Amino acid sequence: MRRAGRWAAALSLLIVTVLWIAGLGHAPTGIAAAGRLVALWSADLLLIQVVLMARIPWLERSFGQDTLARWHRLTGFSSFFLLVAHVVLALIGSAERAGTGVLRQVWELLTAYQSMVFAWLSLFAFVLVVVTSVRKVRRRLRYESWHLLHLYAYLGVLFALPHEIGLGHDFRSPAARGYWWTLYAVATASTLIFRIGLPVWRTLRHRLTVDTVVTEAPGLVSVYLRGRRLDRLPARAGQYFVWRFADGPGVLRGNPFSLSGRPDGDRLRITVKSVGDGSARVATLRPGTRALIEGPYGRMTAANYSGGPVTMLACGIGVTPLLALLWDLPYGQGKATLVYRTRHPHDLAFLRELQWLARERGVRVVPLVGPRLSDTSWLPAEYADYSDAEALRQLSPDIADHDVYVCGPDPWTDAVLKAARQLGVPPGRLHRERFAW
Template sequence: MSTTTPESAAAGARVPLPSRRTVAAARRSGPARRSPSWWRDAVGAATWAGLVVVVSLWLADAQVQELSRDSTAALASLGRLTGLVSAYLLLVQVLLMARIPMVERAYGQDVLARRHRLIGFTSLNLLVVHVVLITVGYTGIDSANVVIEFVDLVLDYPAMLLALAGTALLLMIAVTSLRRARARRRYESWHLLHLYAYLGAGLALPHQLWTGEEFLLHPWATVYWWTLWAAAVASVLVWRVGLPLYRTLRHRLRVVAVVQESPDVVSIWMRGRRLERLPVAAGQFFTWRFLGRTGWTRGHPFSLSAPPRDGHVRITVKDLGEGSRSLTRLRPGTRVMIEGPYGRLHGGTRTARKVTLLAGGIGVTPLRAMLEEMPQRPGDVTFVYRARDEADLVFRAELEQLAEHLGARVFFATGPRVPGRDSWLPASAGHLDDARALQQLVPDIARNDVYICGADGWMAAAHRAARAAGVPERHIHEERFTW
C-alpha cells in the first residue's frame, strides 16, 4: 500500500493515503490509551500524604514544645520544619519531571512544568528561610556572632559544604528560570542549564540525611527518607536515562530528508526500525537530539506531524530561533536520539464521537497527525486552521486530501489579527463574535471534544470561544509548549 514518503513530499506529489478501515484499525490497536481520571487524584493524594508524614516527623521530635521554650529555640525549631518541607518539595520536583508514565499521562507536560516551577520556587524560598532561621537560632543558643555561627555550621557539620554548593546551584537555576531571564535564552540552552538542578538537589540534601534529627530520630523515619531518595534517583535513571537510551538503540532513527514546506517551515523525515512498536499516539511529542553536530546535547521538543508508517516518522519545525534554524542544515544519515513520547494531546483523551481540531500556525503539526489517526465517520471531525496568509498554510494539500478521504471538514482562516481585541479569528471575520463564529462553523460544537494547539495568546482566545459556545471544560484538550 502506498503511503506518505519523503520522496513524494519533496516532489510535491499528491500523497496516496491508506484506507479509512486501515486507519481506524491502526488507531484501535495503537498506543493512545485512556488515562483513568483517578490517576491525577491518586498522584495528588500521595503528594499531600507525603507532606503530612514530613510534618509528623517534626512533631514526633517534640518540636511544638521547642516553640514555647524561648525565641532562639523556636527559631531553630521552625528552621528544622522549613528544612524538612523544603527537602520534601525538592524531591517532589524531581519526581514531577522524572517522566514517570503515570504522572506524565495524568497531567501532561505543560501542567507538570507549571507545577514544577511553582513547587521549585516554594522549595527554594523555604530553603533560604531554613538557612536563616537555623543560623539565627543557633546564634542565640550559642551566644555567638551570626557570621561566625554561619561559618562554624558550614565547616563543622557533615556535608554542609556540599549543601552550600547545592544551594548556590539551585539559586542559579531559579534566577535563570525567571520569565525575563528565560526570554533571553534559547529553549535548548535553558533546558541544558536546568539539568544542573539535579546536581543541586544531590548536593543540598545529604547533610539532612546525616545530621538532621528528624531523619535519624527513629529507624522508620530514616527508612522513609532514604526510600524517597531511592525512588527519586531510580525514577530519573529509569525514565530519563534508561528508557530513552533503550528506545534510541532499538529504533535506530536516522535523518533521510529535510523538506521545505514553506519559507520558514521544514519537515524532517527519519527512517528507523520497528517503528510500529514505538508507543506513540498522534499528537504526542518527543525530545529530539540530532547526533554528530554542534549542540547535539540540547534537546528539541517537537510533535510528530504524521503517524509513524512504513518505517518513516516525520516532524515539522518552524524557524523560531537559532536552535530550530540549525535543523534545516541536517544531513541525511544523521543519527537521532529520542526521549518520549510525552503529552496528553492525543485521541486517548477523547470523550465524544464528534471532534473539532483548532490549529493556529505551527500548532497544525500535532493536529494534522491526529486527523489522520482518529477513527471517524464522515462528518465526525472538523478541522479549523488559522494562519497569517495563504503562504503560511503548511500541509494544506495533505489536509484537503485527508478531509476528502475520511469525510472530515476543513476550514482555513487566513489574514491578519483582529485589531483591538484578543481573538482567534482573522480581521476579515472581526465583525463576528468569537463564540458565534465557532458555532457557525460547527453548529453542534457544544457536543464536541475540542483540541487546541497554537501560540499561547491564540490558544487562550480559542479556549474562551469554545467555553462561551457551550463546550464543557473537561471536553477541551490543549497542551502549551511555552517554557
C-alpha cells in the same frame, strides 16, 4: 485520579511533620526547630518535584504532561521559598544560640562544618534554576540554554544530601531514615530508569536516522526518519518526542517536536519551524544523521477521543499534531473541521494533504490569515466585529457536541479554550497541546 495525586503530596508532608514532631526531644527547639521543619517540607517537595518530571509512563498517561508540568512548577517554587525560609531561620537561630551576628554566623558555619559548603552550593544551584524559570527571564533565553540550566536542579538535590545527613537531627531515627531513604531511592530510580535508561534503550533499539528533509513553507521543514521495529515504538498521532541529532556540537541539547504524521510502522515525520538555534539546525540535517529520542509524550491522542464530530484549532506550527490526528481519528465523513490560523498566507503548510483530507474524508478546512486582533483574542484583526465565542460558534455551530483539539502558543490557546467553555464544551472534550516551554 488528579485528586489522588494531591492527596498523596499532602500525605507526604503530613508524614514529614509527624516525624519532625517525634524528633523534637532530641534537637534544638524554638526558631531552629521551625527552620528544620520548613527544610524538611522543602526537601520533601523537591523530591516529589523530581518524581513528577521523571517521565514515568503511567503518570504521563494518567495526568498528562500539562498537569504534571504545572504541579512541577508549583512544587518547585514552593520548595524554593521554604528553602529560603530555612536558611533565614537557621541563621537567626544559630546566631541566637551563639550570641553573635548573623553575618559572622554565616562565616563560622561555612568554616566549622564541611557539609555547609555543599548546602550553599545546593542553594546556589536552586537560585539559578528558579531565576531562569521566571517567565520574563525564561522568554529571553533560548530553549536549549534554559533546558541545560534547568538540569542544575539535580546538582542541587545531590549537594543537599551531605548537609541533610551530616547536620539533620530529623534523619537519625529509624522511621525517619526509612522514609527519607525510600523517597530518595524512588526519585533516583525514577530519574535513572525513565529519564535516562528508557530513552537510551529506545534510541539503541530503533536506530532512527534522517531519511529526507522537505521544505513545507518558508522557515518550515519536515524531517522523515526511518528506523528498526518502528511498529513496536509506542508512538501515537498527536504525541511528541524530545529530539537530539548527532550532527555535530550540541548533540546533547534536546528539542521537543511533535509528530506531524500518523506513525505507520515504517517512517516517522516531524515538522519544525525555525525559531531558535536547535530548530534552525534541523533544516540542515543530512540523510543518515542519527537521532536520539526521548518519548513519546503527550495525551492528545485518539485514546481520549470520545467519538463523534471534531473541531480542531491550530495556530502556526501548532498544526503539526492536529494534522497527525486528522489522519488518525475515526471521525465520520464530513464530521471534522480544522481552523488553521497563520499570520501570512505563505505560512500555510501541508496544503496538498489538507486538500486530500477535504476531498476524501470531508474535512472542512478554514484558514484564518492576518495579524492578531489583540493579545487576548484568538481571532485575526479582520474579525473585530465578532467576539471570540461568537466567531467560534459561526465556525462550528454545534461545537458543544464536539471533541475540541487546540494547539498553539499559550495565550492564543487560552483564548480559544475560554471561548469553547463559554459555548458549553465539556472539560472532558477539550484537548490541548502546550506549544510553549
